[in-house]
Amino acid sequence: MLMETIVPLMVIIPLGAAFTVVILSNLKVVSRLARIIAPLAIAVNLTLSIWICVYSYYYGDATVWAGRWDGIAGRPIGIELVCDGFARLMLVTINLVAFAAIIFSTAYMERFTTIWLYDSLFLLMTGAMNGVVLSGDLFNMYVFIEIAAISSYGLVAFGTEREELEAAFKYLTLGVIGSTFILIGVTVLYSLTGQLNMTRVARIISLRGISQSPAVILAAASLIGGLSLKAAMVPFHAWLPDAHPSAPAPISAMLSGVLIKAAGVYAVVRIIFNVLGINPYYANVLIALGALSMVIGVFLAIGQWDFKRLLAYHSISQMGYVVMSIGVAAAVVARGGSMMAASLCMLGGLFHMFNHAAFKSLLFLSSGSIEQATGTRHLKKMGGLARRMPLTSFCCRVGALSIAGVPPFNGFFSKLIIIIGLVVAGYPILAALAVLVALMTLLSFIKVQRYALEGPVSEQTNSVRESSWQMGLGMVILAVVCVLAGLALIPLKQYLFDPAGNALLNKAASMKNLLVEAVK
Numbered sequence: 001m002l003m004e005t006i007v008p009l010m011v012i013i014p015l016g017a018a019f020t021v022v023i024l025s026n027l028k029v030v031s032r033l034a035r036i037i038a039p040l041a042i043a044v045n046l047t048l049s050i051w052i053c054v055y056s057y058y059y060g061d062a063t064v065w066a067g068r069w070d071g072i073a074g075r076p077i078g079i080e081l082v083c084d085g086f087a088r089l090m091l092v093t094i095n096l097v098a099f100a101a102i103i104f105s106t107a108y109m110e111r112f113t114t115i116w117l118y119d120s121l122f123l124l125m126t127g128a129m130n131g132v133v134l135s136g137d138l139f140n141m142y143v144f145i146e147i148a149a150i151s152s153y154g155l156v157a158f159g160t161e162r163e164e165l166e167a168a169f170k171y172l173t174l175g176v177i178g179s180t181f182i183l184i185g186v187t188v189l190y191s192l193t194g195q196l197n198m199t200r201v202a203r204i205i206s207l208r209g210i211s212q213s214p215a216v217i218l219a220a221a222s223l224i225g226g227l228s229l230k231a232a233m234v235p236f237h238a239w240l241p242d243a244h245p246s247a248p249a250p251i252s253a254m255l256s257g258v259l260i261k262a263a264g265v266y267a268v269v270r271i272i273f274n275v276l277g278i279n280p281y282y283a284n285v286l287i288a289l290g291a292l293s294m295v296i297g298v299f300l301a302i303g304q305w306d307f308k309r310l311l312a313y314h315s316i317s318q319m320g321y322v323v324m325s326i327g328v329a330a331a332v333v334a335r336g337g338s339m340m341a342a343s344l345c346m347l348g349g350l351f352h353m354f355n356h357a358a359f360k361s362l363l364f365l366s367s368g369s370i371e372q373a374t375g376t377r378h379l380k381k382m383g384g385l386a387r388r389m390p391l392t393s394f395c396c397r398v399g400a401l402s403i404a405g406v407p408p409f410n411g412f413f414s415k416l417i418i419i420i421g422l423v424v425a426g427y428p429i430l431a432a433l434a435v436l437v438a439l440m441t442l443l444s445f446i447k448v449q450r451y452a453l454e455g456p457v458s459e460q461t462n463s464v465r466e467s468s469w470q471m472g473l474g475m476v477i478l479a480v481v482c483v484l485a486g487l488a489l490i491p492l493k494q495y496l497f498d499p500a501g502n503a504l505l506n507k508a509a510s511m512k513n514l515l516v517e518a519v520k
Contacts, residue, residue, distance in 0.1 A: 003055070003062035006048060007083050010091060010134065014127030017041035018120045025116030038119040039102050044101045049091040056088060057495050061503075063136065080136030080197060085499025089350060090133040092496065093357045096481065097257040098126045101250040104365050104474030107467070108250060108372065118158060123252065125151035129262040135395070137196040138186045138275070145182065145230065145263045149175050153261055156247040158443035164302060167246035174229060174239040181226030188219035189275075202275045211277050220276050224268055224285060231264025233323060234292040237316050241300075243306035244315065245377065249368020252308060256315040257361035261353055265319060269326055273504040283331035290324025293317065295433060298440045307367045307377045307452065310444065311360065314403060315481060317437060318356045325349035325418045328425050333505060341425040346501040348418035349491065354496070355410040359402035362478035369471050370452065373464040379448060384457030388464045388479055391455045395475040402447040402482040405438045408486035
């Protein structure tokens, strides 16, 4: 009963707060209160997400019907919210990054006039991402993906300069194409099964033995293609290098830190493992997308001198680790291999997804702090920032060491687990690629340290000062996560990553058994 009250609040609070901000900002008497609504709402959501993880660990997963009423034959009708281990991991990740970003925004966005609009769109995007990860049916997942996407289009264009508008238009155009393919996939599955509920769709596909039928393959191709575009996987990545640098720094952190995960990677992994049922073909597609993104992303990043564009390409590369590792876990299960190897790859992928949210968001916030102080994103025009902006430089170094996989930061542990998992699962070539990409990532961020933080002070950095305390607090929150997440791997594994991995692997195994029984 308690979870039935709490779980819907993860969506209701940010969506309700978004409209409250609009109303209060247009009432002169209480307009100042509008600025505290967004941080307060996100703080409440973060607290609730952590509480849900601890509560569910002891009392189990929760399935909630929002607006439920008993329809024909007593079947519940309403919006099903499924709060299993995978959803809980994503809730914590989304709201942690959102909290740091909104704290950072309180000072960073002061130069803009319509801050209330920014806060409202930010809350809509956060609430929609919470809805994506909690949705128990395909259509509601699609609706929440669209709400998050539409909010992000406006936020990318928030500066309304030529660069921002051009990037937002490109993002919008490709986003609509991706959304169209997702809707086609949902429509095909509905026409085949007569259901939108993920559990029922999965059961019908398994019992009827139609997982390899042309219609299901068409639906799978549409969904994987559309969601891969949302996740900016190579070769669907063209929108990301423009959108991330053009957006305000906190939005870049949200786009890279959580949006491409919730609206892209989470959705495609959930559908393959829990709806379509894993098979070697889907697994190989994930492996190929991940490996291509990992390698091509880092090669595109290493030659960049625009700090935010460099970070954007690294988002593609680092998410390649996640998708490839989860794809290998799927391949191991599909061929009936060792569940220990599959669990190890799954742990590495999920842990790196959480870590990437922390260190990449930290790096984007750091780049925003540097850009606002210096007026440039070009690394060669910076220099000596370690002496002028010590807190920002320290946080930037923490993020750089984390993404490069230097111990004892969190990125080291997740990459190490992925590499070991790949070797154990029988993919030594992919493990070697992962090591190579890690080394190239390190070289890329040595360049950042050399030209931005160290070296002689340039004309543009001679008079810069440290950013405000709100921006510093947002960065410090994520820097602490980067330092502690690796050291706290054991409790995180127990409360977050094991339940998330089990939610995927156990359901995939049960679907495989149903399919075998149907064939017999």
